[in-house]
Amino acid sequence: KTKCETFFHVFLLSLGSDIINGKKANEKLMLYMASVQNNKGHHVCGGFLIDESFVLTAAHCDENVVLGTHNLKKVDDSMRYNVTRCKHPSYVIFNLHFDILCLQLSKKAQLNKRVKPVPLIKAEIKIKEKAKCHVAGWGSTETGGKTDNVLRDVDVPIVNLEDCKKEWAQPPNGVNLPANVICAGGYGTKNGFCQGDSGGPLVCDRKAVGVVSFNMRKNCDYPNVPNVYTNISKYLPWIKKILNNPRLTHD
Template identity: 55%
Template sequence: IMHALQKLLFFHVFTCLRQAGHGSYIIKGKKAPENSLLYMASVQSSTGHVCGGFLITADFVLTAAHCAKDNPTHVVLATHNLKKSHQEKITIKKKFKPNFYQTAWHGDDIMLLKLSRKVQLNKRVKIIPLPSAKVQLRKNEVCQVSGWGKTITAGETVNELRVVDVPVINIRVCKELWPGLPANVICAGGYGTDKGFCQGDSGGPLVCKGIAVGVVSFNKNRNCDYPDVPNVFTDISKYRLWIKSILKNPNSDKQNP
């Protein structure tokens, strides 16, 4: 009997872990207009696009810590279409993750990418502001998430950037629906709607009123069209001091948030 219980417990834990999938797709979205979202970055490895990201200074891109497992080597800016030749490709010089980061499910799913050179900010490339203080998001406030991922469950990834509106979900409701939810997160899209980042590439921004307030972290990946739990983002406002210290001294090895 004991052996049977152990097997049952292992299966339950394994199932729960499988259900928390990294955000990789845009569901029920639309093609992003060419002159919009000019802060978006495609974080790439030697095999191509692996995650989304966004430019916060001329030489720093913000993305998700779990994207590090794909060994990104460079970012692509200045294009919405990853197949187009007109794009700016810049090598990643250094990656910064919080020291306490383990997995997306454990929280601290945020990473800074120091670029090898400063990008020229112009009509094709812009930066997006981060919260200057703790953000007060209202329930059902409509924000945006964007990415180059799949558009339907088990579909193909896309070359053209897509964007979708998602409603903010009360954090108390989110904790009830996601038992064990990590701290320092924002929930928006997914539960109660057929739109979300099931997903807007992992590492992409949750943008509210023109400010990047969250980083795409994870969702329930077994049902991307109508997930029965909210999509989860890292709350950038909780990492303001950590980000500021790295931007000020990128040669430091201090990575604690």
């Protein structure tokens, strides 16, 4: 595809997610969830704590981070953290390749009964088709709906990657998926994500395996095409490098 075609397809896609057909999350679980917010304190994206100093999210997200709440109306200054961006060196704006970003917190998160990191998948292990995973986020629960301040989560099955690529390439979509992705939910189910919460984690067997990236044309009336996540296992060496020496990769 030409550069113009690539940009055109990106704008057809929906960057971000809110949880569709999910339920309110248990406040004792998913303590790794982060709200990535703009400088006005408005929720923009999801994210997740991977150690006491770093939150992982999507590359098109930034600004500040809130940890330690399931309800965005119940946030105080002690939960807010300024951040430094550590983006993948190959990421280019409006390009969905390398859609992953580390945010270094301005101070170490206080790990407690409200805040706890999630383990990452440890190797490039192929996740079985139809394996039950889950995704969480804040926001609307239907296409064009209002956002929800309470964290919600939903189970989503893994979709075979080759099948996913074929579905996305079908007319009228005609989209060639970027490399290093995982597909789960959306296609063939009533569960998945929508607009407003890119960067949240896809969790399988209690480990983060993907980062919410995009769906198609803001359409949350599933089934359509599968939801797409950045595959964390493909970026483990880069993530390890940042955690060991973050100054090497600051913007």
